Amino acid sequence: MIGDFWFGVTWLLNQVAKLKPIKRVPELAVLQQQFDLPDGNSNLPGLDVFINTVDPINEPMIYTMNSILSILAADYPVDKHACYLSDDGGSLIHYDGLLETAKFAALWVPFCRKHSIEPRAPESYFAVKTRPYTGSAPEDFASDHRCMSREYDEFKEHLDALFTIIPKRSDAYNDAHAKEGVKATWMADGTEWPGTWIDPSENHKKGQHAGIVRVMLNHPSNQPQLGLPASTDNPLDLSNVDMRLPMLVYIAREKCPSYDHQKKAGAMNVQLRVSALLTNAPFIINFDGDHYVNNSKAFRAGICFMLDRRDGDNTAFVQFPQRFDDVDPTDRYCNHNRVFFDATLLGLNGIQGPSYVGTGCMFRRVALYGVDPPRWRPDDGNIADSSHKFGNSESFVNSIPSAANQERSIMSPPALEDSVMVELTDVMASAYEDGTNWGKEVGWVYNIATEDVVTGFRLHRTGWRSMYCRMEPDAFRGTAPINLTERLYQILRWSGGPLRCSSHTTVHSLLAAGSALCNELLTLT
Template identity: 65%
Template sequence: MAAAVTRRANALRVEAPDGNTESGRASLAADSPVAKRAVDAKDDVWVAADEGEASGSIAGDGNRTPLFRTFKVKGSILHPYRFMILVRLVAIVAFFAWRVKHKNHDGVWLWATSMVADVWFGFSWLLNQLPKLNPVKRVPDLAALADHSGDANLPGIDIFVTTVDPVDEPLLYTVNTILSILATDYPVDKYACYLSDDGGTLVHYEAMIEVANFAVLWVPFCRKYCVEPRSPENYFGMKTQPYAGSMAGEFMRDHRRVRREYDELKVRVDSLSTTIRQRSDAYNSSTKGDGVRATWMADGTQWPGTWIEQVENHRRGQHAGIVQVILGHPSCKPQLGSPASSDNPLDFSNVDTRLPMLVYMSREKRPGYNHQKKAGAMNVMLRVSALLSNAPFVVNFDGDHYINNSQALCAPMCFMLDPRDGQNTAFVQFPQRFDDVDPTDRYANHNRVFFDGTMLSLNGLQGPSYLGTGTMFRRVALYGMEPPRYRAENIKLAGKVNEFGSSTSFINSMPDGAIQERSITPVLVDEALSNDLATLMTCAYEDGSSWGRDVGWVYNIATEDVVTGFRMHRQGWRSMYCSMEPAAFRGTAPINLTERLYQVLRWSGGSLEMFFSHSNALMAGRRLHPLQRIAYLNMSTYPIVTVFILAYNLFPVLWLFSEQFYIQRPFAWGFFTDQARHVLLGMLFNVWILVLLYPFALGIMGKWGKRPVILFVMLVMAVGAVGLLYVAFHAPYPADFSEVAASLGEASLTGPSG
């Protein structure tokens, strides 16, 4: 039976069929979808960048094996695309020349407005196209990583998950996120998971206790059968649950047991708020206090964070910092589970049952301080993790995302550890993929043009921008250090106390966090360490330091993710784009138009903030690639185009007024009067605008099946009716029919006289 269930070697499995764990790991990596994509990526579109890439060797050094392969678009596709860009550019310039030559002197202000709008449209198009001239795809080679590093030599990783409100961000999402992290396919003693609860609620902490208890069953089950994905809600929601091994009967028994336990977990998680309130009411009624109704933990102590009935020092925005190590750092040696018994019907005797480190934390909050939302929480996690695990690499994603591919932590390591230029790679960005998006994707949540087009284009320059989630960072890059190509080998911290704060323990940990090969070393959380952690989480720690500007995530801007990545690129770091099948991470997307528009509005506002700040791409130094500079300039200026789109939406109304309001004199058509041509073109322009607004109307209706055809028809009829009324009552048509006849090219409407 042991041989059967270990037929497919796993990185966390104790033994492979041949008794060699490393060979089994390499075999799995070679058979993985990612590795197959690396082999099969030479298709109708992509071709290996050079012969060295295709043969799997590095030019000039045959002893070093590349950990990823680079592919470029075939010339037969790319060159015509570049030629079309050139043709369109020439056409745009010719159009502008014609507009200037045929200036409308009767409506100069309207002509000038439309001219400025057209120039900006052309400029925005050029900014958007220039960085897309050389798209590049890089595919991680997991088999090469297994040969290069193996489990013993893989570096440590700290995983950051952020959440705020258990109502706005459903608690079950966070539970599944943490469970998918605990069960991922990476050496269990080499990564740690941190959950930052910015609301400081007891319900999040006790949910993590429930997660730790259920993980004892879920994680070995995932390792035993190599299930995908490792988020239980998504796994059990699949129509068919694939697994590895030939013991179908045993799998079905284990599956039913784990499914039943998960259903019970969901019931307990859903009832946590009620349980905590009832417990607190019982404690408050049995204690003789001063009338303050505290929130109580299960061990009979008061919760130091936000209480249900908020009071001074226990409310949102005002509570003490909290750090709780829920699961300690595991041992370095595998620990086999127990065989099946009456108490435990699941046989884990051949499965490593260790669990990675899990830490719950909530930073201190006090009135009068700007806590900087997500960016502030991430910086606190960066400091706290430096004293608890201090892994050289950091992964962050939101609480509503989960690991969808168990190899998601190994794939970016192929870029970070690559012997060619891995040391100068600051971060690896994954595309964002979403569940529960309607088939038509009416709100463009998938954003395929950006993730599968723009990001691959930036991959051929200095690298993709940071998108806020699904990203692996090099810790030293987050500290604001320059890449190795621009600095000495050793990091000099002398005189940098003012930059990183006053904690000596944190500053002393920074050189170790910069060692790429470093793993995670267990630490004893004693009183001294607890005091240091409390200091790092205080609101005043960052006062007078460079945190939020030159160190950590950037503050005071809505798009802190893009600006943080820009700061690294400006220093000379590069980034990589990693797309996997199945997707590395998946999450939830806005489900209605209001949420989507709010999201787009926040991004647009943050982009404009970036343009009018010291993070303007025009002010960056020479280390920023010229086309990368143009890409960032496009990211920070694209919202301006909405002003001119609004102007063009109003222009059709002006066609119904006096003739002086036309933008550009139309071409002369001999069989229409000027007035009739004027109205007809105005109506056509209105119809064109309505066609462009049709998808927006679909979003307003809420369901694709109910297409607003009647709305579209009524709008067209309304425009036509207004135009006809204008012609009937206000258009200055010639009174003499002979003039009308002459305009139609006829001699007379009455025929020969007499």
């Protein structure tokens, strides 16, 4: 009885939410006209891209690295966007994998630019055999394509090889530096890896290791750097192509057994602080490790809504629909969630905006800091006494006013001197959030299975709105659970969350919670 009644109520709420669907289309041509300069530079605001992973086997590393390649190759000013990989496993495989990816990106990204490649995740690009050519050098395309396909195969082999190279390398170093009973994992430069070791030992195991931050690709200069003509060493003619790559950073936050690390929400809050000290872009977009950029213009689309003169200033986040590859044609387990993404979220777009659903969502940085809408003024006095709120990093607190100023171009990151490294380590520490508002009023919300939805509700409750951005071709794509057990477990987790978040809700949010649950139930029936 109670179940039927609740089902009825949520069904009703779900219908109400759909009464006023509003479709918004990003005006990419207008954005380009207003922000891109004739000399090739651009006035677009900075964008920090966060991507998360935990385990290179459960979440195959090749997906994560494809995603990173698609982010590095996105059509956004290269000195205005930076990519932060959070590796919650703290494993050397991911670190070395990222080094390989940075190397491969030096060829892949210029190739994408030269031939206007779509999508810019190589695995998905090479999976499609034929498509119309839209680049500007058709005469070179066939040979460049062949060459990149070979290079990509080699890159994949290099990634696979890491699973054997790292243990072998470590054995060799361990034999040379025998320490009683301890088998360390060694980096290529002959130093011990500070993260987790293959043979777990004190301070080097899952849930207990130091914080690591490494800049893999430095922030590029603001002047284009053209490549070289083809030669024996350079198989591709890149003499008319800008070779610069965006900044790329590896992060493994500190782990201590006495702390609850709050999974993805905790990882993203660390990314939020580390990026504040490095690039401090006013906008942020986040991805799960298995989601990639499918449309290279997607970042511009999100920014277009954020800068919109009518409602942009009040917009805390722009949510893109989740789309999936590899789902069987009949979509047996309802992985596409069509009703939710193409009806409910579109409907909410006509009220206060869609819910935040965890990945493929662009945020205004200051909204995550708990600042109220509409536009917050940098001279606001309440930042002064904020160590209880934001923690005791002075550099972090000082970064807040400039993050509010979206017109400011991205700052050049500080030179990575020892003092900066100390501060970065400090904001990655498990103890940093003790007694602060992180996970409550600041950053992504903690202590709930569906941290994403609740974080969105918290922003809505304080008056911010959100926007829904659907575009063709799909902005982002990911992988979906393809067996029933995994899918049912995911549904259980997702529908449990909305029931437990009443303290974060407004009427609108209740509608969203109800409709989310109802949608999950409808999925099952």
